[in-house]
Amino acid sequence: MTVDAPVTNDATSGTDHLLVVDDVRTHFRTSRGLVRAVDGVSFTLDGGRTLGIVGESGSGKTVLSRSIMGLLPKRHTETPTGQVLFKGNDLRAAPRKELQRIWGCDVAVVFQDPMTSLNPVMKIGKQMTESMRHHLHISQSEANVRAVELLRSVDINEPDRRLEQYPHQLSGGMRQRVTIAMALGCSPELLIADEPTTALDVTVQAQILDLLQAQQRQRNMAMIIVTHDLGVVAGRTDEIMVMYAGQVVEKAPTRELFTRVRMPYTEALLQSIPRIEDNVDTRLKVIPGRPPDLTSPPKGCRFAPRCSYTQTKCLEEPPPLVSEGDHQYRCWFPIGTSLEVDPPTRRDGALAPGVVATAGTVTTGGAD
Amino acid sequence: MAGTGDAHLRNGDADVLLKVSDLVMEFPVGEGRKVHAVSGISFDLIRGETLGLVGESGSGKSTTGRAVMQLPSPTSGSVMFEGRELTELSNDEMRRMRPRVQMIFQDPVSSLNPRRRVSDIVAEPLRVLKGRKGVSADKVAEVLDAVGLDVNKVGERRPHEFSGGQCQRISIARSLVLDPELLICDEPVSALDVSVQAQILNLLKDAKERYGLTMVFIAHDLGVVKNISNRVAVMYLGKLCEVGEAGALYNSPAHPYTAALLESVPVPDPDIRPAEREVLTTEIPSPMSPPSGCRFRTRCPHAAEICATEEPQLRAVGPDQFVACHFPLQPVPVSVS
Numbered sequence: 266m267t268v269d270a271p272v273t274n275d276a277t278s279g280t281d282h283l284l285v286v287d288d289v290r291t292h293f294r295t296s297r298g299l300v301r302a303v304d305g306v307s308f309t310l311d312g313g314r315t316l317g318i319v320g321e322s323g324s325g326k327t328v329l330s331r332s333i334m335g336l337l338p339k340r341h342t343e344t345p346t347g348q349v350l351f352k353g354n355d356l357r358a359a360p361r362k363e364l365q366r367i368w369g370c371d372v373a374v375v376f377q378d379p380m381t382s383l384n385p386v387m388k389i390g391k392q393m394t395e396s397m398r399h400h401l402h403i404s405q406s407e408a409n410v411r412a413v414e415l416l417r418s419v420d421i422n423e424p425d426r427r428l429e430q431y432p433h434q435l436s437g438g439m440r441q442r443v444t445i446a447m448a449l450g451c452s453p454e455l456l457i458a459d460e461p462t463t464a465l466d467v468t469v470q471a472q473i474l475d476l477l478q479a480q481q482r483q484r485n486m487a488m489i490i491v492t493h494d495l496g497v498v499a500g501r502t503d504e505i506m507v508m509y510a511g512q513v514v515e516k517a518p519t520r521e522l523f524t525r526v527r528m529p530y531t532e533a534l535l536q537s538i539p540r541i542e543d544n545v546d547t548r549l550k551v552i553p554g555r556p557p558d559l560t561s562p563p564k565g566c567r568f569a570p571r572c573s574y575t576q577t578k579c580l581e582e583p584p585p586l587v588s589e590g591d592h593q594y595r596c597w598f599p600i601g602t603s604l605e606v607d608p609p610t611r612r613d614g615a616l617a618p619g620v621v622a623t624a625g626t627v628t629t630g631g632a633d
Numbered sequence: 634m635a636g637t638g639d640a641h642l643r644n645g646d647a648d649v650l651l652k653v654s655d656l657v658m659e660f661p662v663g664e665g666r667k668v669h670a671v672s673g674i675s676f677d678l679i680r681g682e683t684l685g686l687v688g689e690s691g692s693g694k695s696t697t698g699r700a701v702m703q704l705p706s707p708t709s710g711s712v713m714f715e716g717r718e719l720t721e722l723s724n725d726e727m728r729r730m731r732p733r734v735q736m737i738f739q740d741p742v743s744s745l746n747p748r749r750r751v752s753d754i755v756a757e758p759l760r761v762l763k764g765r766k767g768v769s770a771d772k773v774a775e776v777l778d779a780v781g782l783d784v785n786k787v788g789e790r791r792p793h794e795f796s797g798g799q800c801q802r803i804s805i806a807r808s809l810v811l812d813p814e815l816l817i818c819d820e821p822v823s824a825l826d827v828s829v830q831a832q833i834l835n836l837l838k839d840a841k842e843r844y845g846l847t848m849v850f851i852a853h854d855l856g857v858v859k860n861i862s863n864r865v866a867v868m869y870l871g872k873l874c875e876v877g878e879a880g881a882l883y884n885s886p887a888h889p890y891t892a893a894l895l896e897s898v899p900v901p902d903p904d905i906r907p908a909e910r911e912v913l914t915t916e917i918p919s920p921m922s923p924p925s926g927c928r929f930r931t932r933c934p935h936a937a938e939i940c941a942t943e944e945p946q947l948r949a950v951g952p953d954q955f956v957a958c959h960f961p962l963q964p965v966p967v968s969v970s
Binding site: 470 | 798826828829831832854855879883893894897898899902904913
């Protein structure tokens with residue numbers, strides 16, 4: 266095992282990657298102090314690959330995706346540090362004009378709530394063609410033809426009629442299809458889908474995810490899916506990155522992550538999903554408590570106050586991101602390794618705010 | 634499917650707390666047209682049972698939950714609660730009945746008044762029912778404790794200071810403060826993260842145990858419903874497709890719609906290629922002009938001629954499993970128990 270992330274090392278020579286995110290930190294100034302929403306995240310993404318970013322609310326996954334796009338308000342945001350290289354250009358240092366050229370064209374986003382990302386008083390056709398005309402310099406009639414094709418490609422029936430409709434005339438699933446069609450308008454090389462299905466029914470969720478996957482393959486786009494549900498990204502991504510309290514806590518190729526979970530947080534997330542195959546009335550394993558306040562994250566491992574394997578060391582020293590091949594994790598006592606904590610010293614399910622029992626002794630930490 | 638019938642109702646000697654028969658809910662939308670939100674469904678709840686009500690948006694599950702509460706009263710049909718016909722009660726009588734049936738809503742943040750303190754929010758039902766003197770600080774502290782919150786820490790704070798999961802805890806506490814017998818949960822975890830969802834599900838189970846509640850649990854996610862329900866009813870476009878004991882319904886779904894819903898649940902297993910599963914490819918039709926016969930036929934892979942002309946009735950396919958389908962996915966036993 267080697268300490269420290271390999272991504273950091275090849276960031277400088279990373280021009281062959283489509284996207285290089287290197288030690289990105291996004292901090293917000295608030296009345297309560299500095300909120301470290303994203304605290305040193307690095308990863309790379311190649312063309313045509315898919316990455317799932319998973320975490321609870323407040324883990325920084327959405328702020329990360331907005332940091333990549335440069336979509337954060339200047340006010341209250343600390344001067345950004347770290348690099349976001351898209352095809353070798355640093356987006357964090359790019360002038361606004363340059364970003365406007367990239368937004369919606371090379372990099373496109375699909376947001377969670379289609380009702381708020383569509384303009385309610387503008388016809389679908391107008392909304393769809395606006396960015397195409399701007400970026401591709403085509404006429405309104407050419408753009409209309411393209412919009413009809415796009416709507417057809419996202420399985421919307423009667424596309425000609427839809428162009429004349431307003432968002433409220435469409436169902437939730439249909440609206441999300443429209444936002445996907447809009448995002449695909451200028452053939453982006455990278456599509457960021459931020460909780461694209463959280464507001465939708467399971468049946469529609471399955472349809473939208475299948476659609477995103479099909480489009481991603483057809484167009485050979487790179488895609489980032491941000492979600493809180495590991496079930497959503499399980500069969501649909503090449504790699505998964507789990508975030509907690511602004512940091513990457515585990516990252517691995519999808520199959521590797523599910524078969525060899527190392528980080529207790531990932532394990533806990535998996536266990537909290539209700540399974541169809543479980544018996545009725547199975548008590549779910551929960552992660553007790555809540556993610557930490559990001560103005561003053563815990564001193565040691567940020568997950569330690571909620572972890573069922575916590576040891577004294579976890580409360581005192583922050584674990585580094587360790588690499589084992591292409592599997593990275595941030596834990597002193599990773600599961601499934603020789604360092605794993607023995608079952609008798611675990612405190613399954615119990616929320617012990619700062620009080621941690623370790624092999625006969627009880628120590629008190631200042632967490633939560 | 635999408636049938637009517639009452640084969641699934643339990644007989645007289647069971648301790649039935651709630652019995653809904655032939656519930657119809659229609660909303661006029663002008664020009665003589667109507668939204669057929671619920672079209673003649675029947676179900677019953679035995680004391681201490683949890684019934685999961687599942688279906689997509691537009692299936693009428695929330696409308697059903699609200700109709701039980703008389704919010705508003707159903708267009709026709711009967712809602713019997715402890716032997717009393719709720720649809721015939723006067724406003725005043727219904728008002729006195731309400732404490733016994735409480736509801737939790739999907740969006741925890743918008744169901745709490747942002748300008749009031751948590752202890753006032755939770756005490757509000759007591760004050761409405763019994764007046765200012767009826768407010769018992771002990772009771773408020775007790776229900777907050779039941780949902781894992783400490784009144785000394787949260788009582789003086791306001792909803793915006795809490796996360797979505799905590800707001801849902803507060804609304805659960807508020808619904809428990811009147812000691813209801815029936816709790817209707819309308820998608821209580823759909824807006825929450827998986828980790829918080831698990832906490833709330835366990836919490837509802839504990840509350841059920843502690844207060845001896847009977848519950849209707851409305852959701853669109855079958856995984857969540859199975860975890861908490863004894864019995865499950867699957868709804869589609871205002872009709873029942875399948876009703877049964879949760880284990881049986883999940884192990885061998887008899888209705889093609891139930892099977893399709895099960896297929897749509899995201900599975901945290903990379904070996905299951907989602908794109909290869911058989912999922913519904915179209916969307917639910919408009920409830921303004923539902924299909925004739927079986928309402929699911931327009932999306933059903935097994936639809937035949939009879940499905941368009943004849944509406945299937947609920948019939949038994951197992952000891953406690955009933956389906957409304959002309960071509961159920963498993964053979965119907967010759968003798969019905």
